[in-house]
């Protein structure tokens with residue numbers, strides 16, 4: 643028998659439910675199972691097109707889930723493997739290249755949900771004042787002890803609204819909040835005026851998964867380009883740049899802190915959502931070329947990773963250690979004098 647999801651998310655559309663983006667109360671049921679075939683009711687808001695669990699988990703339920711179960715449930719490991727670290731490091735360097743034109747050396751960069759700390763470390767080694775928070779103890783400890791990265795074991799709402807950061811990173815995290823609107827509003831308060839928020843998350847509008855594999859207990863909200871843009875406006879940001887195209891499996895959006903939150907509803911958004919959900923069945927999903935070719939490349943890169951991961955991680959850890967020693971040197975010289 644398949645194990646149940648951590649909480650009962652079966653349909654609870656009793657008129658009390660409100661859409662996190664537009665406050666609407668009319669929903670269409672779009673799925674009844676998660677990607678593993680376990681019960682998980684998923685709905686689309688008929689006003690704005692935002693897709694979410696029918697019953698949203700509470701803060702307490704999520705805290706418990708992320709502190710203990712999530713990393714193992716999701717990745718099958720408590721501490722990261724060499725392959726995971728190697729892949730995360732590569733991704734951190736990609737992010738640094740992508741976002742470098744929008745920040746200056748010495749800027750304060752902060753990641754919410756920093757995982758094993760590779761993004762934070764990539765920015766720190768490039769001369770930024772970089773830090774972050776990660777709620778999962780196993781990965782946060784790896785970031786601290788192995789990468790010597792400034793990653794604390796804390797939650798977003800533990801952070802004081804100090805308006806001091808130049809860039810906040812939110813990489814595959816927004817889909818995990820029970821209220822993305824509340825979360826983005828808090829991030830707004832962490833950024834200096836004109837500061838930037840970079841968001842990356844799965845793109846529901848892209849053929850990243852067939853419908854039966856789309857939904858996951860941990861992904862409470864599922865975004866399209868339209869719903870993420872509207873959410874940004876609603877929380878007092880404007881969209882500076884979309885790096886991703888319509889068909890990319892991930893949305894990559896750079897937002898700028900503006901002043902006034904605006905409730906703007908794209909009247910085509912609901913249709914876009916429903917079209918995306920109806921786009922592929924199991925057969926058409928697997929035979930399309932833009933699935934097959936990236937899949938082959940991905941499998942080839944996994945094979946190469948397997949061979950090189952150990953060496954990549956060893957070099958990375960050496961680099962982190964020598965960077966930390968170098969940073970500590972002036973203090974020692976000073977003391978000796």
Ligand SMILES: [Zn+2]
Nearest residue numbers: 661664687690
């Ligand atoms: Zn809505």
